[in-house]
Amino acid sequence: MAKEDDRRLAEASGLETDRVLLGRTSTAERVAAILRDRIAEGYFPPGTRLSEESIGGALGVSRNTLREAFRLLTHERLLVHELNRGVFVRVVTVEDLLDIYRVRALVECAAVRGLGEPPFRLEAVESALAAGEQAARDQAWQDLSTANIRFHQALVALAESPRTDELMRGVLAELRLVFHAMDDPRRFHEPYLARNRQILAALRAGDVTHAERLLATYLEDSRQQLSQAYSQRVSEA
Structure with missing residues (x-):
């Protein structure tokens, strides 16, 4: 059930349509830019867990590339990594x-x-x-x-x-x-x-x-x- 919910969230956020933007030169920076825009537009509200499997599949990128994009956005204070739980959209204080x-x-x-x-x-x-x-x-x-x-x-x-x-x-x-x-x-x-x-x-x-x-x-x-x-x-x- 959780995987199905993750898949639906990835589809609702429009990530699959962004896949064409990556082309053959897929990079963590481009993935981060796409996710940054989607977060800013409210597709991933604060507190949302970001599924590596669903997002990586929607964008057609490797897990390593996606994790590097997550790291970049964590550095920008948009995401937070919680041990043994995953990566979440940050809740601002x-x-x-x-x-x-x-x-x-x-x-x-x-x-x-x-x-x-x-x-x-x-x-x-x-x-x-x-x-x-x-x-x-x-x-x-x-x-x-x-x-x-x-x-x-x-x-x-x-x-x-x-x-x-x-x-x-x-x-x-x-x-x-x-x-x-x-x-x-x-x-x-x-x-x-x-x-x-x-x-x-x-x-x-x-x-x-x-x-x-x-x-x-x-x-x-x-x-x-x-x-x-x-x-x-x-x-x-």
Whole structure:
């Protein structure tokens, strides 16, 4: 029964369709990227046990390759290995959440502050905002969550630093573990859509100082709201 449940979970997560992305040059890094995306998208919620057999079969990779991918994601704090039990999607602590926001404030605000002279290449930021607005109209709150994450990834990408982009992918994927554990995603995402518009408007106007100030306030308000709700959720669990 457990193996059947594992197989169904692998199928529901869409891993078999990702198999074509690996091609002949299957690597642990590519497998890790696929699993990172699936975790961020909520296919593997916090606390989920990841079956080597089912996931390896769905992706068509060896057990050694999969274990190396698990090791990479454990290093990124997305997975945790429990002795004699297996590998699980990590359950984030309240302390982790506060640290995530410390990193976000440092990196995101610095990325905006360090922009050169306008105009800026805002296509990805605009696209993420448009996706969020459409998701809100459709009342697709998980899609709105994804669009909001992409908005902030696009802000950081303005710095044109591959290393910073990589850092933020991991940080924001870890943050998604918190969102997946919360009820009523609309409450945590819809109010911030208008604030994304304000940040984008400031960047379009070339006012980096105002954009950074809006972003810093946004992150602090988000931290307070989410940490309070998550603390309550953890205490009730």
